[in-house]
Amino acid sequence: MSNKISRRHLLKAGALLAGGLPFAGILPEQGQASPLSLHRANDLITPGTLLTEKEIALHAPIELKARLFANENPFGPSDKAKKAIQEALPKSYQYPFMFLKDLSGKIADHEGVKEENILMASGSSPLLMAAAICFSRPGGNIITGDPSYEDLPSKAVRFNEKWVKVPLTADYKLDLDAMERSIDGNTGLVYVCNPNNPTATVVDTDRLRAFCERVSKRVTVFVDEAYIDYLDDPAGTTLVSGIKAGQNIIVARTFSKLYGFAGLRVGYIMAQPDMIKKLSDYTEGPMSISATSLQAAIASYQDTEFLQGALKKTIASRDYLYEVLKKEGYSYIPSSANFVLFPIKMDGPQFADEMMKRSVGVRHWKLNNKDYCRVSIGRMDEMEAFAAAFKELS
Numbered sequence: 399m400s401n402k403i404s405r406r407h408l409l410k411a412g413a414l415l416a417g418g419l420p421f422a423g424i425l426p427e428q429g430q431a432s433p434l435s436l437h438r439a440n441d442l443i444t445p446g447t448l449l450t451e452k453e454i455a456l457h458a459p460i461e462l463k464a465r466l467f468a469n470e471n472p473f474g475p476s477d478k479a480k481k482a483i484q485e486a487l488p489k490s491y492q493y494p495f496m497f498l499k500d501l502s503g504k505i506a507d508h509e510g511v512k513e514e515n516i517l518m519a520s521g522s523s524p525l526l527m528a529a530a531i532c533f534s535r536p537g538g539n540i541i542t543g544d545p546s547y548e549d550l551p552s553k554a555v556r557f558n559e560k561w562v563k564v565p566l567t568a569d570y571k572l573d574l575d576a577m578e579r580s581i582d583g584n585t586g587l588v589y590v591c592n593p594n595n596p597t598a599t600v601v602d603t604d605r606l607r608a609f610c611e612r613v614s615k616r617v618t619v620f621v622d623e624a625y626i627d628y629l630d631d632p633a634g635t636t637l638v639s640g641i642k643a644g645q646n647i648i649v650a651r652t653f654s655k656l657y658g659f660a661g662l663r664v665g666y667i668m669a670q671p672d673m674i675k676k677l678s679d680y681t682e683g684p685m686s687i688s689a690t691s692l693q694a695a696i697a698s699y700q701d702t703e704f705l706q707g708a709l710k711k712t713i714a715s716r717d718y719l720y721e722v723l724k725k726e727g728y729s730y731i732p733s734s735a736n737f738v739l740f741p742i743k744m745d746g747p748q749f750a751d752e753m754m755k756r757s758v759g760v761r762h763w764k765l766n767n768k769d770y771c772r773v774s775i776g777r778m779d780e781m782e783a784f785a786a787a788f789k790e791l792s
């Protein structure tokens with residue numbers, strides 16, 4: 399198969415996977431599932447296994463008392479973003495070429511990088527997908543924490559990459575030393591999710607910087623900073639400094655979290671220009687962003703008043719959740735993001751099902767053979783709905 403043909407096939411595969419459609423010939427067909435149950439028997443998922451946000455969303459009732467399974471930000475998008483969408487509508491019959499430069503220019507200015515260091519797309523997922531395709535090769539492996547965000551490695555596995563999962567430290571953080579020790583001659587990519595999903599923990603910034611400096615000389619490091627805006631000092635924590643220093647790292651960001659754009663779909667990566675060119679071959683990139691979303695992103699980028707307001711409300715809801723958990727005799731992993739992971743006293747799938755029956759959507763997790771719940775931080779009324787349902791089960 400020529401490179402051209404294989405790339406076209408891979409892109410087609412990417413589009414199908416991103417759209418959640420069955421990938422004929424590679425993935426088994428998805429079966430039909432009951433809309434009322436989170437347990438479903440089909441070819442792809444065995445009953446009781448971990449479901450993704452997308453799978454829960456597809457099977458949950460549309461209206462829930464509390465939608466706490468997808469780490470969205472219900473305080474967004476900002477008023478400026480909504481106004482920009484309305485104003486953009488009349489001319490949305492036009493391709494959005496002219497706005498692409500506006501957004502990448504703003505990001506470049508703010509981050510202190512060049513526009514050729516940036517690749518945008520409709521959310522960061524298509525860019526994770528591009529990296530999964532680009533770095534997968536026969537006999538290759540990808541290293542991640544365990545548990546961590548599974549999107550990129552789970553897609554790489556579909557392209558025959560081996561997934562090396564490195565357990566977290568006792569305090570639920572990425573074990574950078576063990577990840578570094580796991581690198582071998584076949585490693586194509588090390589994926590670092592910071593803050594990590596599902597634990598909402600962060601690694602020490604100096605240690606991560608030193609790690610990236612060393613490791614990027616051997617393999618590409620992919621740092622997923624989807625939740626960095628929830629930290630006290632995002633600018634002091636980001637690994638963009640490594641890109642400016644010429645390191646072989648990719649930093650991914652998304653507007654889906656603190657900006658509240660999960661449904662609008664805007665994300666980007668920053669990397670060395672040759673890496674940006676390489677990854678561009680595997681994604682539609684900026685032309686996959688709608689004119690309305692693009693203008694909403696331009697209007698609300700670095701809108702500190704909105705961002706700080708959303709952060710404040712998130713922290714108030716998170717503090718409320720901590721109190722509920724403490725009162726019910728549960729421990730939790732202190733969170734640096736808009737979700738909290740805590741151990742539960744019930745079988746995970748059963749717990750998520752019982753919560754869903756009470757119109758509260760959460761995710762369950764298995765960690766060190768114990769059951770955990772990951773609950774996203776929502777509005778206060780959603781956290782109260784969570785508390786009421788949770789009290790009935792605890």
Ligand SMILES: Cc1ncc(COP(=O)(O)O)c(C=O)c1O
Nearest residue numbers: 521522523547595624652654665
């Ligand atoms: C760590 C992490 N990275 C990337 C994403 C993908 O986000 P999006 O495609 O909406 O930008 C998510 C979504 O939940 C995430 O948790």
